Amino acid sequence: MNPDPDTPPLLEARGLAFARNDEPIFGPIDFALRHGEVVLMEGDNGSGKTTLLKVLSGLVEPSAGAVLLNGEPLTLARLSHQVALLGHLLGLKGELSPLQNLRFAIGLGGLRAGITPNQALLSVGLEGFEEVPLRQLSAGQKKRVALARLLLVPAALWLLDEPYANLDREGIALVNRLLEVHARRGGAALITSHGAYAYTSGTPRRIPLKAVA
Ligand SMILES: Nc1ncnc2c1ncn2[C@@H]1O[C@H](COP(=O)(O)OP(=O)(O)OP(=O)(O)O)[C@@H](O)[C@H]1O
Numbered sequence: 001m002n003p004d005p006d007t008p009p010l011l012e013a014r015g016l017a018f019a020r021n022d023e024p025i026f027g028p029i030d031f032a033l034r035h036g037e038v039v040l041m042e043g044d045n046g047s048g049k050t051t052l053l054k055v056l057s058g059l060v061e062p063s064a065g066a067v068l069l070n071g072e073p074l075t076l077a078r079l080s081h082q083v084a085l086l087g088h089l090l091g092l093k094g095e096l097s098p099l100q101n102l103r104f105a106i107g108l109g110g111l112r113a114g115i116t117p118n119q120a121l122l123s124v125g126l127e128g129f130e131e132v133p134l135r136q137l138s139a140g141q142k143k144r145v146a147l148a149r150l151l152l153v154p155a156a157l158w159l160l161d162e163p164y165a166n167l168d169r170e171g172i173a174l175v176n177r178l179l180e181v182h183a184r185r186g187g188a189a190l191i192t193s194h195g196a197y198a199y200t201s202g203t204p205r206r207i208p209l210k211a212v213a
Pocket of ligand 1: 020025043044045046047048049050051052
């Protein structure tokens with residue numbers, strides 16, 4: 001998809017920095033993510049990738065700078081329907097089934113037109129696991145439930161922290177398919193990686209994140 005130069009970027013970070021107890025963690029960093037783009041945020045362990053995603057998704061406040069969504073400042077009201085975060089902690093409830101977890105997510109983040117929770121679970125290879133308590137699923141199966149959640153909510157911006165972790169080859173291919181479809185319909189994704197990344201559709205733009213010495 002060719003971005004329209006007059007359309008503001010889906011996500012923009014301006015002079016974004018984060019410090020913990022006056023210890024700088026990352027930044028200041030500037031970058032923009034346009035509709036239809038998949039971008040890789042690369043950095044060593046501890047360089048601040050997870051922290052950056054938390055700042056971009058509004059979970060923690062930056063120490064300096066601003067985050068803009070479609071050219072406007074990030075607000076909590078816009079966050080839940082415009083941004084989907086897939087973190088190390090998947091944000092799923094172990095005592096609920098995949099279907100119940102997905103319905104819970106839809107209640108918070110809304111439902112994309114044209115897809116149901118059952119269809120999303122089928123798409124990620126979890127047919128037959130709809131009603132099993134999540135705690136009985138493997139790490140990769142839980143990750144697939146979190147991927148199904150991405151399919152269901154209408155958020156245009158996906159922030160994915162190490163999305164390939166715990167997935168087998170077929171699961172890695174699944175993530176790539178989801179990213180391709182998402183980008184084709186005008187969404188965008190920022191993916192973190194410490195190097196062992198597996199995105200295979202073309203050559204994604206890479207943004208290096210260096211730990212602040
Ligand atoms: N809750 C916390 N309290 C204190 N320090 C923290 C906390 N979370 C992270 N840090 C520190 O902040 C820095 C950045 O951590 P972060 O998890 O963002 O890095 P990362 O690039 O995602 O690392 P990795 O590749 O290992 O996942 C590290 O030095 C880490 O020790």
